[in-house]
Amino acid sequence: xxxxxxxxxxxxxxxxxxxxxxxxxxxxxxxxxxxxxxxxxxxxxxxxxxxxxxxxxxxxxxxxxxxxxxxxxxxxxxxxxxxxxxxxxxx
Amino acid sequence: xxxxxxxxxxxxxxxxxxxxxxxxxxxxxxxxxxxxxxxxxxxxxxxxxxxxxxxxxxxxxxxxxxxxxxxxxxxxxxxxxxxxxxxxxxxxxxxxxxxxxxxxxxxxxxxxxxxxxxxxxxxxxxxxxxxxxxxxxxxxxxxxxxxxxxxxxxxxxxxxxxxxxxxxxxxxxxxxxxxxxxxxxxxxxxxxxxxxxxxxxxxxxxxxxxxxxxxxxxxxxxxxxxxxxxxxxxxxxxxxxxxxxxxxxxxxxxxxxxxxxxxxxxxxxxxxxxxxxxxxxxxxxxxxxxxxxxxxxxxxxxxxxxxxxxxxxxxxxxxxxxxxxxxxxxxxxxxxxxxxxxxxxxxxxxxxxxxxxxxxxxxxxxxxxxxxxxxxxxxxxxxxxxxxxxxxxxxxxxxx
Numbered sequence: 001x002x003x004x005x006x007x008x009x010x011x012x013x014x015x016x017x018x019x020x021x022x023x024x025x026x027x028x029x030x031x032x033x034x035x036x037x038x039x040x041x042x043x044x045x046x047x048x049x050x051x052x053x054x055x056x057x058x059x060x061x062x063x064x065x066x067x068x069x070x071x072x073x074x075x076x077x078x079x080x081x082x083x084x085x086x087x088x089x090x091x
Numbered sequence: 092x093x094x095x096x097x098x099x100x101x102x103x104x105x106x107x108x109x110x111x112x113x114x115x116x117x118x119x120x121x122x123x124x125x126x127x128x129x130x131x132x133x134x135x136x137x138x139x140x141x142x143x144x145x146x147x148x149x150x151x152x153x154x155x156x157x158x159x160x161x162x163x164x165x166x167x168x169x170x171x172x173x174x175x176x177x178x179x180x181x182x183x184x185x186x187x188x189x190x191x192x193x194x195x196x197x198x199x200x201x202x203x204x205x206x207x208x209x210x211x212x213x214x215x216x217x218x219x220x221x222x223x224x225x226x227x228x229x230x231x232x233x234x235x236x237x238x239x240x241x242x243x244x245x246x247x248x249x250x251x252x253x254x255x256x257x258x259x260x261x262x263x264x265x266x267x268x269x270x271x272x273x274x275x276x277x278x279x280x281x282x283x284x285x286x287x288x289x290x291x292x293x294x295x296x297x298x299x300x301x302x303x304x305x306x307x308x309x310x311x312x313x314x315x316x317x318x319x320x321x322x323x324x325x326x327x328x329x330x331x332x333x334x335x336x337x338x339x340x341x342x343x344x345x346x347x348x349x350x351x352x353x354x355x356x357x358x359x360x361x362x363x364x365x366x367x368x369x370x371x372x373x374x375x376x377x378x379x380x381x382x383x384x385x386x387x388x389x390x391x392x393x394x395x396x397x398x399x400x401x402x403x404x405x406x407x408x409x410x411x412x413x414x415x416x417x418x419x420x421x422x423x424x425x426x427x428x429x430x431x432x433x434x435x436x437x438x439x440x441x442x443x444x445x446x447x448x449x450x451x452x453x454x455x456x457x458x459x460x461x462x463x464x465x466x467x468x469x470x471x472x473x474x475x476x477x478x479x480x481x482x483x484x485x486x487x488x489x490x491x
Contacts, residue, residue, distance in 0.1 A: 037391075038354060041296050054136075059296045060312040060390040 005051075005083065006076045012046045013072060026073035033072075040069065047075075053082040094327035095267045096491065097434070098335040099180070101173025103166045104318030104418045104428050105141035109173055113418075113428075114435050117443035118464050122417050124303060124314050131286040137298045140284050141316030141419025159222050160235065161200035166319035166424075167232035167280035168239060174276065175240065177336075178323040183240060183274060184333055191244035191272050192236045193263045194321075195255025195279030197423035198288060199248070200227030205287040232280045236321070244272050253385070254346075254476035255279050256320070256426030257484035261344035263324050264486075273326050278427035280319035289315070295354070297389050303420075304447040305386035305413035306393045306455040313387045316419020320427035337491035339437050342471070343372025349481030356392055356477050361399035364483035368473065369403075372487040376404045379487075380469035381436040383429045384459075385477045386413020386445065387420055396477065397455040410467065412460040416446035426476040430486065433472040437490045440466050 007021075014021040017033040024033065030040060037059055044055045044067075055078075057067050067082075068074040102109065105123025106116035116123070123141040132138055148157055148165050160168070175181075183190040203226040207219040225231060230248040237246045245266060249259045256279030263277035283289070292298055292315060299312035330337060345367025349360035369376060385396055393413075400408050414432045421428050432443040441464050448461035474486045 036355075041294075044296070045294065057296055058299070058312060060299070060310060060388075 005080055008050060009047065009076050009079055010072065012043055012050065016043045024072055026071065026076065028072050030069060047079055051079060051083055053079065055082065093268050093270060095264045095324055095341045096327050096330050097322050097338045097341065098325050098330050099174035099178030099323030100320065100338060100431060100434060101170040101177065102318065102320040102428060102431060103143060103169050104320070104421065105143055105316055106418050108169070110177065110431065113431055114439070117414060117417060117432055117435055118441045120444050120446060120463055122446050123316065124416070124419055127284065129285055135286065135289055135293065137289060137293050137300055139300070139302070139314055141314065142284050143317055159225055161203045161226040161231060162282040163196055163198070163200060163280045163319070164232045164235050166282060167194060167321060168235055170278065170280070170319040170321040171236050171239065171276055174321045174323050179335060180323065183242065185273055185329070187241045187243045189244055189273040190242045190275065191266070192233050192242045192246040192276045193249060193259040194233040194236065194277070195249045195251070195259035195423045195426065196229060196232060196281055197250055197252045197255055198281060198283040199229035200231055201283045201288045202285050203227040205285040208287060236276050240276065242276065250423065251482045251484065252478035252480055253420070253422055253425055254478035254482050254484040255423035257474065257476035257486055258346060260322065260427065260430065261346060261484055261486060264341045264344055267324055267326050273329055275324045276321055277324055278319065278321035279424035281422045281424035282317045283422060284315060284317045299388065302447050303388040303416040304449055305384070305388040305416055305445050306397065306452060306457060306459045307448045308450040308452040310388050310390065310393065312389050313415070313420045316421040318418065318421050318428055319424050320431055322427070322430070338434055339488045339491055341486065342374060342489050343368045343370070343487035344485070345371055346482070346484045349483070351481050353481070354479050356395040357481060358395050358398045358402065360481055360483050361396060361475070361477050362402045364485040365399065365403045365473065365475065368485040368487045374471055374487060378471045379404070379409050379473050380467060381409055381433065381442055381472045382411040383432045383472065383474045384411045384413045385475045386415055388413070388415060392477065394454045396475065397457050400457060408457060410442050410460050410465070411457045412443055412445045414443050417443070426474060426484070430474050433474050433488050436467070436469040436472050437488060440468055442467050
């Protein structure tokens with residue numbers, strides 16, 4: 001896990017959840033963070049803009065996508081996979 | 092109180108450019124959803140919609156007038172023309188000061204906005220078409236209907252997102268009932284199927300990339316449509332006196348606000364709207380034979396609407412269908428287009444199906460008339476519209 005990516009994502013999540021970055025821990029879920037569906041969509045937008053990636057996410061089936069939003073740590077890993085691109089996923 | 096009836100109906104949508112074609116498509120279970128054909132579609136992640144294809148406005152309108160008509164105004168004018176013809180009216184009967192117009196739209200001249208922004212931002216131009224403002228304004232369609240038909244009474248547009256049409260028709264109904272007007276053109280018109288309009292919708296991540304499956308397990312979101320439907324509403328005694336064919340009677344209307352969330356719907360707000368419309372009509376839930384649902388195909392709407400219907404109608408609600416998988420979600424026009432399905436049920440005894448249905452969702456315990464139309468005797472029909480912003484509007488109609 002690259003610390004800079006994790007730090008940036010935690011900073012994005014903290015901003016959406018109106019928390020201090022130090023309060024956001026990798027095992028926390030969106031519910032624990034108090035993020036609703038709009039907050040989640042805004043968070044994904046911020047991630048896309050920050051890392052120049054396109055996140056596959058449909059609010060109608062949040063658990064059906066390849067982008068795991070079950071916890072902060074899961075989001076960080078999913079973004080790292082997106083940044084690495086499809087070649088890395090195969091390798 | 093005065094009674095209010097529908098004596099004319101007209102439409103343009105992805106199913107057909109007229110009422111008979113649209114009703115036939117609904118009865119046959121055809122869908123107008125397909126690949127979108129518009130500039131820069133390859134830069135969209137959502138590439139399907141219910142588009143009015145092959146639209147050639149030059150063949151329909153005078154060139155000097157056309158430069159003032161955004162696509163949503165064009166749809167409204169054609170639909171209104173059909174509605175007036177069906178009502179047997181070459182001009183409004185009686186005093187034109189007693190006739191008006193209420194039209195719903197969410198985006199107004201959204202295509203005109205898109206064209207103007209493209210010109211100045213993308214193409215680096217320093218001027219836009221001189222009629223950009225009169226084309227894009229939200230009331231443009233309503234105003235052009237007044238000019239086309241000489242409607243000199245109350246006229247305005249209503250913008251309540253996906254409930255705009257139901258609010259428009261409901262307000263027109265109330266005005267005639269209260270004696271403020273003798274007749275109204277009412278309905279809705281929308282055209283947001285352009286690059287900018289769809290980009291905005293993509294951002295919310297509620298649109299389906301593959302299809303519309305209202306109330307179905309595994310549904311993946313809404314699919315956008317475009318079009319218009321316009322109705323001629325008249326006071327009952329006057330309509331009878333002139334020998335008009337009465338298509339249906341508008342019996343009740345209610346509007347409520349969730350006062351909750353800007354996008355998430357509420358069972359309570361929807362329940363109050365349905366109960367309010369029934370109370371306004373003086374009709375018991377058991378008399379309702381068909382509900383045209385809002386049924387967008389999103390996870391949240393369909394679950395919430397199903398719960399609200401069960402709250403109002405109990406364990407054996409009447410058949411419910413969403414026709415959005417046929418004509419798409421026409422946003423500000425959708426309530427008007429969907430009222431056509433209520434006319435089909437009341438007049439022809441045909442319940443338009445919920446297309447795209449794959450499997451029952453335990454969260455949506457309703458008889459949704461899956462995939463194939465059904466015949467039924469319907470004397471009372473309800474039409475739901477529950478908008479972003481938590482604004483709900485429900486109409487109750489009965490057979491003439």
